[in-house]
Amino acid sequence: MVLLREDSTKIEIQAIKAKKAAKRLSILSTEEKNQALTLLADQLEAKVEDILKANEIDIKYGRIEGYSEAYLDRLTLTRERVFDFTSGLREVAKLPVPVGDTLSKWTLDNGLLVKKVSVPLGVIGMIYEARPNVTVDATGLALKSGNAILLKGGSSAIFSNKAIFKVIQETLVKTAIPKEVVQLIESTDRTATQQLFTMKEHIDVLIPRGGASLIYSVVNEATVPILETGVGNCHLYIDREADVEKTLNILVNAKTDRPAVCNAVETAIIHLDWLEHNKQALIKTLKDHNISVHADKKAAAVIPGAGLANEEDWATEYLSLDLAIKTVTSVEEAIEHIDKYGTKHSEAIITENRKTSKKFMDLVDAAAIYHNASTRFTDGGALGLGAEIGISTQKLHARGPMGLAELTTTKYIMIGNGHVR
Amino acid sequence: MVLLREDSTKIEIQAIKAKKAAKRLSILSTEEKNQALTLLADQLEAKVEDILKANEIDIKYGRIEGYSEAYLDRLTLTRERVFDFTSGLREVAKLPVPVGDTLSKWTLDNGLLVKKVSVPLGVIGMIYEARPNVTVDATGLALKSGNAILLKGGSSAIFSNKAIFKVIQETLVKTAIPKEVVQLIESTDRTATQQLFTMKEHIDVLIPRGGASLIYSVVNEATVPILETGVGNCHLYIDREADVEKTLNILVNAKTDRPAVCNAVETAIIHLDWLEHNKQALIKTLKDHNISVHADKKAAAVIPGAGLANEEDWATEYLSLDLAIKTVTSVEEAIEHIDKYGTKHSEAIITENRKTSKKFMDLVDAAAIYHNASTRFTDGGALGLGAEIGISTQKLHARGPMGLAELTTTKYIMIGNGHVR
CATH class of the missing domain: 3.40.605.10 (Aldehyde Dehydrogenase; Chain A, domain 1)
Known part of the structure; x- marks a missing residue:
């Protein structure tokens, strides 16, 4: 003593x-x-x-x-x-x-x-x-x-x-x-x-x-x-009106560029209409990049090899090539999911609809919100702010x-x- | 239960x-x-x-x-x-x-x-x-x-x-x-x-x-x-080169205008030279305004009726007509006392010497620092900032x-x- x-x-x-x-x-x-x-x-x-x-x-x-x-x-x-x-x-x-x-x-x-x-x-x-x-x-x-x-x-x-x-x-x-x-x-x-x-x-x-x-x-x-600082359970919301090419590029970048960092995406929230129309392209992209999927029932039914996500998956910062997939039928439902599980770090929406993106940017509560861009930009250097001592997730x-x-x-x-x- | x-x-x-x-x-x-x-x-x-x-x-x-x-x-x-x-x-x-x-x-x-x-x-x-x-x-x-x-x-x-x-x-x-x-x-x-x-x-x-x-x-x-918010153990440092009239006006205002508020002064730190030259005026002012003095030995020896201050007095927010008086022989000593007992709310210096006031303003760590003015101005309305929800004493x-x-x-x-x- x-x-x-x-x-x-x-x-x-x-x-x-x-x-x-x-x-x-x-x-x-x-x-x-x-x-x-x-x-x-x-x-x-x-x-x-x-x-x-x-x-x-x-x-x-x-x-x-x-x-x-x-x-x-x-x-x-x-x-x-x-x-x-x-x-x-x-x-x-x-x-x-x-x-x-x-x-x-x-x-x-x-x-x-x-x-x-x-x-x-x-x-x-x-x-x-x-x-x-x-x-x-x-x-x-x-x-x-x-x-x-x-x-x-x-x-x-x-x-x-x-x-x-x-x-x-x-x-x-x-x-x-x-x-x-x-x-x-x-x-x-x-x-x-x-x-x-x-x-x-x-x-x-x-x-x-x-x-x-x-x-x-x-x-x-x-x-x-x-x-x-730091804990980032970041989401990518793929809206009904999301451009396919932008979506897949951003998804791959946000998930696989550096999976172990806090601004990597952990959950993709996908509008069911988009999923239905673009499932083949999505499946190929996930497979090509060795992304392990933990999906809700509706997405798991569509994506071969996807495990079934549980409550814990929605709340997990994987920091790996794992990705949770949640399906929704509206931007409001996506925002609700982010409200519940997000850590107020970085959140993104992919859509060609300005009204939808405005709603998302107004209502999502996070340090950094992206429209048609990867969450990976949340970084002092990347945003042109100079050196950083950390990324604040508090208000x-x-x-x-x-x-x-x-x-x-x-x-x-x-x-x-x-x-x- | x-x-x-x-x-x-x-x-x-x-x-x-x-x-x-x-x-x-x-x-x-x-x-x-x-x-x-x-x-x-x-x-x-x-x-x-x-x-x-x-x-x-x-x-x-x-x-x-x-x-x-x-x-x-x-x-x-x-x-x-x-x-x-x-x-x-x-x-x-x-x-x-x-x-x-x-x-x-x-x-x-x-x-x-x-x-x-x-x-x-x-x-x-x-x-x-x-x-x-x-x-x-x-x-x-x-x-x-x-x-x-x-x-x-x-x-x-x-x-x-x-x-x-x-x-x-x-x-x-x-x-x-x-x-x-x-x-x-x-x-x-x-x-x-x-x-x-x-x-x-x-x-x-x-x-x-x-x-x-x-x-x-x-x-x-x-x-x-x-x-x-709010705890204010505020000090008024009366420098060797403090103008007597300004000093006494400010002391009276800061101590007696509203003693129960957080921006009232609780301790006067007085340079010994000033005290020696101005003791009569100070004693009269304290008496006229019913201020109860808790002084260190040197000040107590000069001010009739002053009680002897103890460690607790230096740390107390009286919120009353009580005033602690500490004597010093330099601005550095005053700053040291404020460092030890201040609550980082409002601190004031009275002096005609610009160099001394600059040193005080640079080195004292507080939300509001005054040169030749009363600490009572620390208030959203009084400073022209509009309505206030409180006064932050954090950084x-x-x-x-x-x-x-x-x-x-x-x-x-x-x-x-x-x-x-």
Whole structure:
């Protein structure tokens, strides 16, 4: 128990140091921040062999643990992947700084000047799983937006994260940035995590990035405000008036381009009339792309080899080549299904009817809604928003891809001359 | 136990109905919403006697319960107070609707059109205490911004709230607005409250408005995202270079104008040099305005009748004519004290030195920061922001006074022509 207490104290000390460092960071110049980002990119490239060696240890343990190939793939670093994230850092260095702007400004009748200015959030707690690239991406976005960051990566990536973190620390001491702006939380016990989730005084926001169970536990246990990311049970509604070629292209792209990501489609909702007229083309497409179908009775009767979907299928983010198929007789029925099972991430409608698409876009409640386009575009880079720290599926503060602006808040500044009310 | 289960189910049914009603509300026209707001104002005025009679019962029970006079004052309705909040409704009817706007819009190189539009949050859970005016104010803001609202007022105001709610329901059935858009939660047991706090599926945001203990319990128990409001342990820093007349005017206004509100000052942090030069004027002012002083040793030695402040005083939102006084020898020391005890609401500095005020405004972390002005201006109306549903002391989503815009979120709408990634 003494160990746990010492450990708990350690996290609290880390958070307090982060808060102080954030304050010092907030008054540094953009140039100082950009220099640090560029230097960090240089240093990570120079130390790529060390990072890859550490990563090999994680992979070795991962194989012993029996992780899936998909999981090991997310965990694996290569020279190319490291250079991908260093070029990401260089991109972030080029983006405009999102803090210190006067967003609006007015003078009251009594002469009091009111300004609303953008400021950093303060201290970000980043909680993530297998991907070591988050250690670099999140560090870059936090630094640029003037925030301190506490990194709590998954234990499966601990050697990789430590190697990357070592480079970050060695770099920061050579710059104007206080090194406590970026800290790695190494303890993995329950008490430490609980503390991280509830240190409202010292941590301004938690960003969980990972699977449904990680996000669920953060949402349920945290009192620190959260930017919820990622779970995407996305739907593609194929309307009665959907163009066949567009439909099949989009279905294949949304399902098979990268099945393991959150913006992939998990359920196709198909209007019965469309299904009847286009079943042969659909069956061929599904077969050609090795898509495993879990269908309701009406669709299963038409699609050879389809399994029968149950309640769980409608709610599942497969993250694989599995696809649920639900048939409907109206756009309203499709919307009702999405209301019930969607995770408010990305939803698409294929139709040539503008009224139908308008109804869908007005009534579906999600971060991103597509008409005649693939859900795969829900991504900061793909939508032209710049680097992203995650995709918000909540409604408060940020919705959809979150970049630098989403890591800021505001302050009202009032300047008077003895003004009283 | 059966009763509790029936009761729990009732709240869930209310929330589901609210969600459906919100969807129907979201496609109504601005005119229909404004007509409903105006009609509601008319009807509340017509039924003012019924409302006042119901309020008398709350007051009677309140006296039996032994509530403080300040509490009873917040609970009390008069003809004038009712007409105040109906004129508030008419004001809200005149404000522009904050939803349906295209906030930004661009076309990607591949031709995909991207739009970011403002949309209602959905269902708001409003949790409040003694003030029956919140029942009307929150209803008006919710309707105008296209949101449904579940009202959970304090049991001490239940007769008043029910009488007001009756008028709301009788009015809504005469309009295009589904009456389930506004619902009163009458059950007061623990299970019902727990459900309200955790129905993430059906409720989009909880807004607690009331004392520190109410807000604490919501923050600690809720999994539904929160817009935290109101606790204001506000400070007035009187710098070495503070103008005496401005200082005393602002101190009196910020402490005594309405001591029971969240933007009143609770602690004066005084530079020792200023105190030494201006003690006579300060002592006279404090005495003339019946301000009870809880001071640190150095200030207590100078101010006759001052009690000695302890740790608790620095952290207390007195909401009375009590004032804590802390002495410092630099602006940095003042900022450190605010960092430790402030609630990130409103903080003020009085100084003629621009560099000192800039440092204070840059480094103090709060929703509203004042230079040579009273903290009493932190209010939607006073700052020219229109009606407010509360003052946010959190950093995510909204900071400071929250009006109609803060009751909205966004959606990305992408329009393609078969676009795939």
